[in-house]
Amino acid sequence: MVKISTELPQVFGGFAEARQNGFLAMKAIKDKGIGVVGQFCTYTPLEVFMAADLVSVGLCSTSDETIPAAESVLPSNLCPLIKSSYGFAITDKCPYMYFSDLVVGETTCDGKVKMYELLAKEKNVHILELPRRQNTPEAKALWRAEIARLIERVEKDFGVEITEEKLQDAIRRRNTERRLLKEFYELSTMSPPPMTGLHQLQVLFGAQFKFDWQEKVDEIRKAIDTIKKAYEEGERPVPASAPRILITGCPMGGVTEKVVKAVEDAGAVVVAYENCTGAKQMERQVKEEGDPLTNIADHYLQIGCSVMTPDDNRFELLDDLMNRFDVDGVVEMTLQACHTYAVEAYSIKQHMKNKNMPYIQVETDYSTSDVGQLSTRLGAFIEML
Numbered sequence: 001m002v003k004i005s006t007e008l009p010q011v012f013g014g015f016a017e018a019r020q021n022g023f024l025a026m027k028a029i030k031d032k033g034i035g036v037v038g039q040f041c042t043y044t045p046l047e048v049f050m051a052a053d054l055v056s057v058g059l060c061s062t063s064d065e066t067i068p069a070a071e072s073v074l075p076s077n078l079c080p081l082i083k084s085s086y087g088f089a090i091t092d093k094c095p096y097m098y099f100s101d102l103v104v105g106e107t108t109c110d111g112k113v114k115m116y117e118l119l120a121k122e123k124n125v126h127i128l129e130l131p132r133r134q135n136t137p138e139a140k141a142l143w144r145a146e147i148a149r150l151i152e153r154v155e156k157d158f159g160v161e162i163t164e165e166k167l168q169d170a171i172r173r174r175n176t177e178r179r180l181l182k183e184f185y186e187l188s189t190m191s192p193p194p195m196t197g198l199h200q201l202q203v204l205f206g207a208q209f210k211f212d213w214q215e216k217v218d219e220i221r222k223a224i225d226t227i228k229k230a231y232e233e234g235e236r237p238v239p240a241s242a243p244r245i246l247i248t249g250c251p252m253g254g255v256t257e258k259v260v261k262a263v264e265d266a267g268a269v270v271v272a273y274e275n276c277t278g279a280k281q282m283e284r285q286v287k288e289e290g291d292p293l294t295n296i297a298d299h300y301l302q303i304g305c306s307v308m309t310p311d312d313n314r315f316e317l318l319d320d321l322m323n324r325f326d327v328d329g330v331v332e333m334t335l336q337a338c339h340t341y342a343v344e345a346y347s348i349k350q351h352m353k354n355k356n357m358p359y360i361q362v363e364t365d366y367s368t369s370d371v372g373q374l375s376t377r378l379g380a381f382i383e384m385l
């Protein structure tokens, strides 16, 4: 019989509420005179801000609250992540956007690039020119130069000096955080996993809204130890019979938890997230020996994302995760009008077919109007496994 956990809800709750509670934390940070940088993408090298003793925060919005306001400017058939994030900027409803002294965007997808132009009328914006190729000498040189340019901008805007030593220290600290989060989600390589996919997502998503670095790593450590102890004592929040699902595709969190809920309500469990909310960010470490700027540039440029061509690193990470987490099926979530992920979904589908791995792609937005449809489609997929 499945033993129900008593201590675990507290562990996950602290992370689940981090985004809301983070609003107060952000106000306290500003009151202390600490600078804040907002960013939108996993390619943004957070070590630069850490080395400047600034706080950085993810600005990608995950709710449809401000989409009507955004649609007064942006076309309605645009990705909800872009519309919603812009909507929060023009309505001043997101304290993270509001408090950001500098907003760093990047040339990833066309919709974001053009939205940043509009955002620059409201906020202090810096754009990183991200190449679309990962292994040519030109792409590597451009990206390294772009990170050097970001360092200059941060130094100028905040009146700080970012030394090599400070960058090295930031690399070490961010590596520690990556290692811990990886150790955390790798708990779900166990069979049955010691947590649901929804709980795993809440920790991965919530961790980015904890702004005191030492407190954050301590809390992740505590979460790992508590989950392990509960498992050793026999707690089994997930039945051994639950099919094991890997999620890939666009970034997740907030309202898109509906996809995870639909999978888990159908009796399966999400064991791994390949997307930007999960392994894509944490799997690899930045090299600690040698020139820190080159190491940071090389590390970030190798992130697998559908904005890259070719995007081999995404396929490699998927294969690795499918093996390590002993996955029974793959669910790809694409956001409406995200062309790069939608087009790449065809190649992912073929790849899974070649590996005899059951695969389904669902397209969604930030509304809740498709919850019934998601549960029907994903329920049928899970039943087939």
Ligand code: BJ8
Binding pocket: 040, 041, 042, 043, 079, 080, 081, 082, 108, 109, 110, 111, 112, 250, 251, 276, 303, 305, 306, 307, 335, 337, 338, 339, 340, 341
């Ligand atoms: S590294 S996944 S965070 S680009 S905004 S591409 S959903 S149409 S977010 Fe992304 Fe960086 Fe890649 Fe990750 Fe599509 Fe929407 Fe564009 Fe999006």
